[in-house]
Amino acid sequence: MKSYNVGIIGATGMVGQRFALLLSKHPWFNVKVVAASSRSAGKKLKDAIGNKWAMQEPIPEEIGELTVMDATNDVEKIASMVDFVFCAVNMKKDEIKALEEKYAKAECPVISNNSAHRGTEDVPMVVPELNPEHIEIIKAQRERLGTKRGFIAVKSNCSIQSYVPALHPLRKYGIKNVLACTYQAISGAGKTFETWPEMIDNVIPYIGGEEEKSENEPLKVWGKIEGNKIVNATEPNITTQCLRVPSSDGHMAAVFVSFDRKPAKEEILKLWKEFKGVPQELELPSAPKQFLNYFEEDDRPQTKLDRMLENGMAVSMGRLREDKQYDYKFVCLSHNTLRGAAGGGVLLAELLAAKGYFD
Numbered sequence: 001m002k003s004y005n006v007g008i009i010g011a012t013g014m015v016g017q018r019f020a021l022l023l024s025k026h027p028w029f030n031v032k033v034v035a036a037s038s039r040s041a042g043k044k045l046k047d048a049i050g051n052k053w054a055m056q057e058p059i060p061e062e063i064g065e066l067t068v069m070d071a072t073n074d075v076e077k078i079a080s081m082v083d084f085v086f087c088a089v090n091m092k093k094d095e096i097k098a099l100e101e102k103y104a105k106a107e108c109p110v111i112s113n114n115s116a117h118r119g120t121e122d123v124p125m126v127v128p129e130l131n132p133e134h135i136e137i138i139k140a141q142r143e144r145l146g147t148k149r150g151f152i153a154v155k156s157n158c159s160i161q162s163y164v165p166a167l168h169p170l171r172k173y174g175i176k177n178v179l180a181c182t183y184q185a186i187s188g189a190g191k192t193f194e195t196w197p198e199m200i201d202n203v204i205p206y207i208g209g210e211e212e213k214s215e216n217e218p219l220k221v222w223g224k225i226e227g228n229k230i231v232n233a234t235e236p237n238i239t240t241q242c243l244r245v246p247s248s249d250g251h252m253a254a255v256f257v258s259f260d261r262k263p264a265k266e267e268i269l270k271l272w273k274e275f276k277g278v279p280q281e282l283e284l285p286s287a288p289k290q291f292l293n294y295f296e297e298d299d300r301p302q303t304k305l306d307r308m309l310e311n312g313m314a315v316s317m318g319r320l321r322e323d324k325q326y327d328y329k330f331v332c333l334s335h336n337t338l339r340g341a342a343g344g345g346v347l348l349a350e351l352l353a354a355k356g357y358f359d
């Protein structure tokens with residue numbers, strides 16, 4: 001496989017730091033540019049991050065030495081230095097929308113972790129194992145933007161990365177209703193216990209905008225390309241409650257589901273075990289070998305024990321049982337800054353690279 005020069009936009013942030021770690025040893029992608037706000041621009045990345053470095057491993061040496069560029073004012077220059085960028089910034093939604101389009105129009109593809117473009121009809125929102133075919137909409141998006149190379153592709157919100165993969169292989173039974181309560185780690189807010197001590201011994205029953213995303217985004221992932229847009233699925237009916245809980249990394253979900261045709265428990269377990277997507281078939285470098293993993297033990301998966309399964313790229317399920325109101329209930333878990341953010345972004349970029357979208 002060819003190798004590509006890449007940039008990290010938002011490199012000083014929580015997701016940006018994850019990108020730096022994941023890309024420091026990547027076989028295809030070399031980090032040539034790091035960028036953030038004007039507050040950080042001009043400093044070495046390691047100095048701009050300083051004591052905000054929130055990862056267990058130290059900052060990768062070569063990337064830490066790069067000088068931070070200005071993400072909003074150096075767009076043309078950055079676009080000329082790299083083949084594409086990963087973007088994870090904390091700005092107003094309309095500012096992010098405009099910034100990502102500016103990169104795309106400068107012929108620099110954008111793999112985005114931000115929510116700004118998730119609702120844009122010709123921007124694919126891809127979980128590579130579930131809807132890889134949605135990248136074909138990029139042709140229509142390039143026509144709209146008037147670009148040859150530039151485009152925007154996004155990954156979905158971290159909250160849906162556990163229950164949507166678990167439900168995906170079960171769609172053939174006609175999923176009718178889904179209720180999901182999520183228990184989300186503080187790194188999902190770009191925070192640690194040092195920067196958010198109020199979260200110690202606490203649960204906050206509100207995460208701004210999260211329930212709307214958790215209910216609507218699965219319908220885009222399960223949507224279909226029609227002409228020059230992706231048309232959302234109309235089913236299932238999804239309702240959610242999203243809580244912030246005192247864990248550092250890892251989003252858990254308690255899920256209740258009913259079907260048009262109720263499958264046997266063994267059928268569900270078999271479908272989970274046998275499920276493989278395009279990333280597994282193509283053996284993409286960041287793809288987990290076993291994407292969906294079921295734990296038989298009643299007290300698994302646990303956030304602390306199981307979030308790093310397959311380098312944080314696998315999804316874990318447990319406690320599948322029949323329910324009095326719905327057909328079944330179960331719990332599931334995924335790592336929010338790996339599978340749910342930077343890792344999911346890197347896997348999407350690998351899929352796009354393998355399919356020739358950066359050439």
Ligand SMILES: NC(=O)c1ccc[n+]([C@@H]2O[C@H](COP(=O)([O-])OP(=O)(O)OC[C@H]3O[C@@H](n4cnc5c(N)ncnc54)[C@H](OP(=O)(O)O)[C@@H]3O)[C@@H](O)[C@H]2O)c1
Pocket residue numbers: 009010011012013014015016035036037038039040041071072088089090091113114115157158187188189190191336337340341
């Ligand atoms: N954390 C997660 O688990 C997660 C999961 C999925 C998606 N996301 C999404 O990813 C994005 C980043 O999240 P995060 O948790 O990494 O946030 P974060 O830790 O607050 O980092 C934000 C980044 O944005 C940069 N930034 C802020 N204002 C800017 C500006 N005006 N111009 C250019 N850069 C600017 C910051 O640079 P400075 O340091 O210079 O201010 C920093 O690099 C958000 O859209 C978030 O919703 C996060």
